[in-house]
Amino acid sequence: MENESLVIYVIVVLxxxxxxxxxxxxxxxxxxxxxxxxxxxxxxxAFVFIIYSLLT
Structure with a gap:
């Protein structure tokens, strides 16, 4: 997952x-x-995606 789309998803969810x-x-x-x-x-x-992106 790209970082930009992850950031947008987290902002929208919050x-x-x-x-x-x-x-x-x-x-x-x-x-x-x-x-x-x-x-x-x-x-x-969102938190699972954040942890996943930090580990990969």
Whole structure:
């Protein structure tokens, strides 16, 4: 994976997490759970990609 695309992915995922945290009161409960789960998975993948890029 190229470093530029990794940096863009990490920035986008962290912004998504920040938007979800700031707008958590405006979402319906059913949608809130799905979006939070998606954000957690994407943030975890971002850290895995960062570790992978540091090791290779």
């Amino acid at each position: 912004c998504l997490g920040a938007v979800l945290i700031m707008s958590k009161d405006k979402m319906p409960p059913r949608m809130k759970r799905g979006m939070a789960l998606t954000a957690v998975i994407m943030i975890a993948l």
